[in-house]
Amino acid sequence: MTRILDANEKFVGSEPKVAKEISNSELGSILSWYAQNKSKKDSVKYATDFFKKKLKLNVESLVKSKSSTFGFVCRIVTNGSILSEKDKEWFDTEIETIKKELSEKKQETIVVAKTTPNIQDRIREKANACIGELEGQIDELIDTSFKANVSPYSVMHTLEVKGVHVKQILDWVKLKRAEFDYVLNTDEEDLKEGYSNFKKTELKKIVAYCDQVIIDAGKFSELANQSRKPRKKKAKSPEQLVAKAKFCQEFKELGLTSVDIKSIIGCSQLWVYNTKMRKLGMYQALDAGGLSIKGSSIINFSEEKSVQKKLRKPEVTVPEVLSGGKVFLRNVLSNIRAVESALSGRLNDDVILLRVMK
Numbered sequence: 001m002t003r004i005l006d007a008n009e010k011f012v013g014s015e016p017k018v019a020k021e022i023s024n025s026e027l028g029s030i031l032s033w034y035a036q037n038k039s040k041k042d043s044v045k046y047a048t049d050f051f052k053k054k055l056k057l058n059v060e061s062l063v064k065s066k067s068s069t070f071g072f073v074c075r076i077v078t079n080g081s082i083l084s085e086k087d088k089e090w091f092d093t094e095i096e097t098i099k100k101e102l103s104e105k106k107q108e109t110i111v112v113a114k115t116t117p118n119i120q121d122r123i124r125e126k127a128n129a130c131i132g133e134l135e136g137q138i139d140e141l142i143d144t145s146f147k148a149n150v151s152p153y154s155v156m157h158t159l160e161v162k163g164v165h166v167k168q169i170l171d172w173v174k175l176k177r178a179e180f181d182y183v184l185n186t187d188e189e190d191l192k193e194g195y196s197n198f199k200k201t202e203l204k205k206i207v208a209y210c211d212q213v214i215i216d217a218g219k220f221s222e223l224a225n226q227s228r229k230p231r232k233k234k235a236k237s238p239e240q241l242v243a244k245a246k247f248c249q250e251f252k253e254l255g256l257t258s259v260d261i262k263s264i265i266g267c268s269q270l271w272v273y274n275t276k277m278r279k280l281g282m283y284q285a286l287d288a289g290g291l292s293i294k295g296s297s298i299i300n301f302s303e304e305k306s307v308q309k310k311l312r313k314p315e316v317t318v319p320e321v322l323s324g325g326k327v328f329l330r331n332v333l334s335n336i337r338a339v340e341s342a343l344s345g346r347l348n349d350d351v352i353l354l355r356v357m358k
Contacts, residue, residue, distance in 0.1 A: 281306070
């Protein structure tokens with residue numbers, strides 16, 4: 001374990017001071033000492049002193065609503081400990097939250113008119129209120145020798161906790177659980193002596209309570225996901241669908257002009273002519289929804305029925321396609337003596353949009 005600077009005792013009797021980076025389990029061990037030997041008032045002082053010395057900020061009124069764990073971690077860092085990457089990420093997030101709240105509070109003193117708190121403020125306020133009540137239930141368990149009938153779910157239900165509050169609640173309770181779980185499973189005699197006023201069964205009940213908070217918070221998160229309606233995709237207009245499509249507007253050699261590309265949306269059949277490859281093609285819609293366009297591609301077409309063939313005399317066949325009836329169009333490709341190939345759906349500057357069938 002990381003070296004402790006105070007030589008007298010590791011936890012009981014002297015404040016633990018760690019010389020270098022501490023792991024999550026070591027942090028839990030040290031937090032256990034503070035939980036047994038220091039009060040909420042001490043925690044507020046530690047956090048206030050930390051902000052004054054490190055950041056030159058006075059946040060005493062703000063840190064009162066924070067959990068005792070945050071103030072104890074401030075003290076641990078002030079004493080020279082280096083948090084693990086995961087714990088530091090949580091700690092830095094809490095600091096930024098308080099700094100933001102302080103900035104907003106300063107703005108409120110400047111603005112005379114009452115302002116409405118934004119959504120993030122309300123989320124933090126509700127989550128912190130819930131955490132305060134849950135900490136109160138832990139205190140009640142301890143004060144009543146674990147005879148109190150407490151329910152994390154009832155607290156969350158009464159405060160109308162939503163999915164957006166769950167993350168902050170879970171961050172708190174997981175750190176609290178790690179603290180007591182370390183005490184429960186450690187082999188360190190000094191630490192066991194420091195918690196000798198708790199029976200092992202009582203420590204297990206505190207850990208079990210934290211587990212119940214995690215389970216109940218998960219229920220509220222799940223309920224939020226179930227009640228959230230899927231966002232409806234806003235239907236795009238034909239103009240939006242064809243905005244990026246590339247095709248040949250006019251082919252003077254055969255006197256051809258493409259049809260209005262918007263008429264493709266929802267049609268059952270589209271005839272195209274590749275001026276470079278001299279290929280006549282027909283796209284057949286896959287279903288009753290008809291053809292559509294995405295980017296510069298035809299979509300929702302049958303890959304099996306959408307085919308093309310190379311023309312020997314396009315100046316003869318293409319005009320027939322433009323003027324022929326449904327019976328003619330049904331047989332025109334099968335009557336062309338050429339190798340049949342599949343259409344890719346891609347449009348480009350060589351493709352004339354010959355004809356649309358609804």
